[in-house]
Amino acid sequence: MIRSHRRLFAALLALGLIAAACDSNPQPETPATTAAATTVAPATTVAPLSTAAPSTTAVPVAAVDRLLVVKEDGNVVTMRRDGSDVAPLTDDAAGVGYFQPIWSPDATAVSVSRFDGSGFSLVRYDTDTGSSDEVPTEANAFYVYWSPDGSQVGYLSTGGAGMGLSLANFDDDTAGGEIELGQPFYFDWSPSGDQLVTLIGEQRFDVRDSTTGADPTEVAEPGAFQNPVWSAAGLFYVRTEAGVEQIVLGEPGGDVRVLAVAPAPVIMTASATGDRLAVQATGNLDGVEASFQAAPTLPLNRLAVLDVATGAVIQVTNGPVAAYFWDPSGDKLLVLGQNFEERRLLWSVWSDGELTDLTEFLPSRVWADTYLPFFGQYALSTTMWSPDGTAFAFPGLIGERGGIYVQEISGGAPVFISDGNWVLWSPR
Numbered sequence: 409m410i411r412s413h414r415r416l417f418a419a420l421l422a423l424g425l426i427a428a429a430c431d432s433n434p435q436p437e438t439p440a441t442t443a444a445a446t447t448v449a450p451a452t453t454v455a456p457l458s459t460a461a462p463s464t465t466a467v468p469v470a471a472v473d474r475l476l477v478v479k480e481d482g483n484v485v486t487m488r489r490d491g492s493d494v495a496p497l498t499d500d501a502a503g504v505g506y507f508q509p510i511w512s513p514d515a516t517a518v519s520v521s522r523f524d525g526s527g528f529s530l531v532r533y534d535t536d537t538g539s540s541d542e543v544p545t546e547a548n549a550f551y552v553y554w555s556p557d558g559s560q561v562g563y564l565s566t567g568g569a570g571m572g573l574s575l576a577n578f579d580d581d582t583a584g585g586e587i588e589l590g591q592p593f594y595f596d597w598s599p600s601g602d603q604l605v606t607l608i609g610e611q612r613f614d615v616r617d618s619t620t621g622a623d624p625t626e627v628a629e630p631g632a633f634q635n636p637v638w639s640a641a642g643l644f645y646v647r648t649e650a651g652v653e654q655i656v657l658g659e660p661g662g663d664v665r666v667l668a669v670a671p672a673p674v675i676m677t678a679s680a681t682g683d684r685l686a687v688q689a690t691g692n693l694d695g696v697e698a699s700f701q702a703a704p705t706l707p708l709n710r711l712a713v714l715d716v717a718t719g720a721v722i723q724v725t726n727g728p729v730a731a732y733f734w735d736p737s738g739d740k741l742l743v744l745g746q747n748f749e750e751r752r753l754l755w756s757v758w759s760d761g762e763l764t765d766l767t768e769f770l771p772s773r774v775w776a777d778t779y780l781p782f783f784g785q786y787a788l789s790t791t792m793w794s795p796d797g798t799a800f801a802f803p804g805l806i807g808e809r810g811g812i813y814v815q816e817i818s819g820g821a822p823v824f825i826s827d828g829n830w831v832l833w834s835p836r
Contacts, residue, residue, distance in 0.1 A: 472515045472795070472834050472836050473488075473489065473794065473795050473796075473833075473834060473836070474486045474487060474488060474489075474515075474833075474834045475487050475488070475489060475801055475812070475814075475825075475826075475831055475832070475833055475834070476509055476510075476511055476518060476831065476832045476833075476834065477812055477826055477828040477830065477831050478506065478508075478509065478774075478828055478829055478830035478831075479501075479826070479827055479828050480811075480827045480828060480829065481501055481502070482501030482502075482504075482505065482506060483496060483497075483498045483499055483500075483501040483506070484496070484497045484498045484501075484506050484509045484518070484520055484533075485497060486518075486535065486834075487825070487826065489794065489799065489801070489814055489825070490814075490823070490825060491812075491825030491826050494826075495535075497509070497518060497520075497533045497535075497538075498520075503524065504522060504523070504524045505522070505523045505524070506520050506521065506522055507520065507521040507522075507523070507548065507549075507550065508520065508521060508550070508551070508552065508778070508830065509830070509832075510552050510553075510554065510789060510790060510832065511554075511790075511832060511834050511835055512532075512554050512558045513554055513555075513556055513557070513558050513835060514558055514835075514836070515535070515834040515835055515836050516534065516535060516536060516558075517532050517533060517534055517535060517558070518532070518533045518535060519531065519532050519533075519552055519554065519561055519578075520533070520552075521545075521548055521549040521550070521552065521563075522542075523548055527544065528544070528545045528546070528547055528548050528549070528565075529542045529543060529544045529545055530542070530543045530545055530549055530552065530561065530563065530576050530578075531543075532578040541578040541579075543576045543577075543578055543581070543584065545563070545565060545574070545576070546565065546567040546568065547565040547566050547567040547568075548565060548566075549563035549564065549565045549574075550564060550565060550566075550778070551563060551564040551782075551785065551786075551789075552789070553595070553597070553788065553789040554789065555597050555601040555618065556597055556598075556599060556600065556601040557600075557601045559577065559579075559601065560575050560576060560577040560578075560583065560584070560618075561575070561576050562574070562575055562587070562595060562597070562604065562618075563575075563576060564593055569589055570589045570590075570591070571589065571590070571591045571593060572586060572587065572588055572589035572590060572591075572593060573586075573587040573588055573593055573595055573604075573606060574586045574587060575587060575618070575619075575620060583619075583620075584620065585620035585621075586620065587604070587606070587616075587620060587622075588606060588608075588624070590608035590609075590611070590612065591608065591609070592608065592609045593606070593607070593608055594606070594607040594634060594635040594636065594785055595607065595635075595636075596635065596636050596637060596638040596788055597618065597638065598618075598638050599638065599639070599640050601618060602617065602618055603615055603616065603617055603618055603660075604616055604617075604618045605627065605636050605638055605643060605645075605660065606624070607630060607633075607635065607636055607645075609630075610630050610631070610632060611630075612624075612626070612630070613626065613627045613628055613629070613630035613636070613645065614626055614627060615627050615660040615661075625660070625661065627643070627645070627660050627661075628645065628647040628656075629647060629648045629649075630645070630646065630647065630648070631645075631646035631647055631648045631653040631654070631670065632646065632653060632670070632672070632673035632674070633645065633646035633655075633670070633673060633674045633675065633676065634673070634674070634675045634676075634782070634784045634785065635675070635676070635782075635784045635785045635788065637676050637677065637678045637682075637685075637784075637788065639678045639679075639680075639681070639682030640680070640681050640682050641657065641678075641681065641682025641683060641716060642657045642658050642659050642682065643657070643658060643659060643660060644656070644657050644667075644676055644678055644682075644685055646670055646674060647664075652669060653669065653670040653671075654666045654667075654668070654669060654670065654703065655667045655668045655669075655670055655674065655676070655685075655687065655706075655714070657682075657716065666702065666703045667685070667703060667714050667716070667719065668687075668703050668704050668705065668706050668714060668721060669703055669704070669705040669706065670687075670689050670706055671689050671691065671705055671706060671708050672689040672690055672691025672708055672709075673689065673690060673691060674687050674688060674689045674690070674706070675687070675688060675690075675783070675784040676784060677732055677733060677734055677783075677784055677787045678734070679734045679738030680734065680736060680737070680738050681738055682716065683715070683716050683717060683738065684713055684714065684715055684716060684734075684738060685713065685714040685716065686711065686712075686713050686724075686732045686734065686741055687706060687711075687712055687713075687714060688706075688709070688710065688711045688712070688728065688729065688732070689706045689707070689708055689709070690708075690709055690728060691708060691709070703719075704719075704721045706721065707721075707723055709727065709728040710723055710724070710725050710726060710727065710728065711723075711724040711725045711728075711729045711732060711743065712724060713741065713758075722761070724741070724743065724758050724763060725743070725745065725763065727745070729743050729744060729745045729746075730744045730745065730746065730753065730780065730783075731743075731744040731780060731783040732744065732783075733783070733787050733791070733792060733793065733800075734787075734793075735793045735797040736791070736793060736795060736796075736797050736835075737797050739759060739797070740757050740758065740759040740797060740817070741757065741758040741759070742755065742756075742757055742792070742793065742800055743755070743756045743757065743758055743763065744756075744780075747768055750768065752768040752769065752770060753768065753769055753770065753771060753804075754766075754767070754768050755767050755768075755769070755800075755802070755815060757817050764817075764819075766815055766817065766819070766822075767806070767813075767815055767821070767822050768806075769802070769804035769805060769806050769813070769822075770804055770805040770806075771802070771803065771804050771805075772803040772804060772805070772810065772829040772830070773829070774803070774829040774830055775802075775803045775804075775829065775830065779830075790832045791832065791833050791835060792831070792832065792833055793833055794833050795833070795834065795835065795836045797817075798816060798817060798818070799814055799815060799816045799817060800814070800815055800817070800833070801813065801814050801815075801825075801831045801832075801833055802815070802831065803828060803829050803830060803831050806822065806824075809824055810827075811824055811825075811826055811827040811828055812824070812825050812826040812827070812828045812831045813825065
């Protein structure tokens, strides 16, 4: 992931999907909340460094099923889904900057990038005790991703030598360090956390042990895709084989299974178990020559779901969408589309072959600029879904009121719970 790598995002811009994020026109007083299910597309199945100490005045938080929010004053807090029981993790944002806090996998800690006049660091806050630990960094960590076991974090930053991936261990200062430089940079952890897969544009696609100094091994010649996805089912990625871009599943160094042909650059998100893959090929082509291909070709500029077990390709939408996220169970897919006539973004949920429209909004600029263009990478490390899959949270403007909203997927209007421009739900 990298700020300068926006080919896929540019394609969405060209299609008009992200234009609404920069539109300042207010929305109607009441957001659209269509509770009735509407099938947008028929199910078309194709078989086949800081010297100042961070604030430690946090209120202890023992509960999970909480929201992690960056308030408008820049401080980081957690709260219940109804906005109650607010627990501040920081209180000094008037003189310190905090950026993109993220839950640990077990929701017992939060890491956040911190910067002040003296330098940059990563801070870990224990949500049970309110205590904190700090690791200095050379530059601002603009993307942070915990290892599955919570023992360390991988982070992307741009230092004096350039952009790249580094590791940080809050319990062992000697365990972290730089992994590799390059851009655009995307990465994922193996399910066990002992390996990393790294993608540097269409230049290098490697796997290595998740320790500094580990030698990389090439996985394949990479195709045009934003981020690899290493799930319990294996590693999903796009390779170039005989001039054809193929979405494949396998283990690094082992046999792979070709799932589909990609007619244009793709972004993928996998369900928790890896049994289904949501994918969209975005481009301006009418199609590609796919004769004599054993695997189906993805529909262009339409969201589809690949059933890994059967090989079926199920078309979800009749047009392009801006983002998509699986719920914890892998049964429901949160889809971000657009109301083109009103120039607003539209949340929908796809489940059991039907797409149900929920609400329209304008996203916060912070979220639109930093999260949305790289949603495939963020889908690996964060979630907006509640742990029980009954609701999701988002930052946005509805009517004249901007802030954090919670939307129940059963329908009804979204509920405003707090001011803020960034929100993540705890993973459990």
